[in-house]
Amino acid sequence: MRHLFSAGGKRLRPCLVLLSCEAVGGRPEDALEAAAAVEILHTFTLIHDDVMDRDELRRGVRTVHVLWGVPMAIIAGDALFAKVFEALAENVRRRGLPAVGVGWGRLDPHSGRWRAREIRLPPFAREKFRRIRG
Numbered sequence: 001m002r003h004l005f006s007a008g009g010k011r012l013r014p015c016l017v018l019l020s021c022e023a024v025g026g027r028p029e030d031a032l033e034a035a036a037a038v039e040i041l042h043t044f045t046l047i048h049d050d051v052m053d054r055d056e057l058r059r060g061v062r063t064v065h066v067l068w069g070v071p072m073a074i075i076a077g078d079a080l081f082a083k084v085f086e087a088l089a090e091n092v093r094r095r096g097l098p099a100v101g102v103g104w105g106r107l108d109p110h111s112g113r114w115r116a117r118e119i120r121l122p123p124f125a126r127e128k129f130r131r132i133r134g
Contacts, residue, residue, distance in 0.1 A: 013038045033091035037084045044080035047073055 014035035021031035049055070050063040051073050057063065065073035 011039060013042055031091070033087045033094070037087035037091075040080050040087060041084045044077045044084070047077035047080070051077075 017035040017038050018028040018031055021034075022028050046058060047064050050058055051065045051070055055063055056066050063073070064076055068076075
């Protein structure tokens with residue numbers, strides 16, 4: 001699973017997570033696992049995207065499915081998807097933080113759209129969001 005992570009990339013998404021944390025008054029070091037989760041999630045999507053598009057190169061290296069086959073690429077992507085939740089759970093466990101902004105929903109079979117059930121933010125987060133939004 002280290003293959004694509006070692007191939008480089010801008011790592012913009014985790015930086016945005018850390019900057020967002022700081023922007024609402026948090027400590028970036030408290031969001032490290034969440035930042036890692038975002039990068040892992042992105043890499044999972046790239047692996048599956050490469051399979052679907054039959055891309056042979058990603059970030060200048062051969063893609064996972066070219067090196068190890070489609071079944072292994074799918075399993076590697078799925079394993080990374082599981083790691084996302086592991087990282088988020090670790091963030092909650094180590095920091096004693098609520099899982100803010102995590103919403104559950106369902107796929108509407110008629111429209112094909114995701115229907116969010118509910119996303120709850122604690123009062124302090126809602127107020128900071130309102131101040132930032134203006």
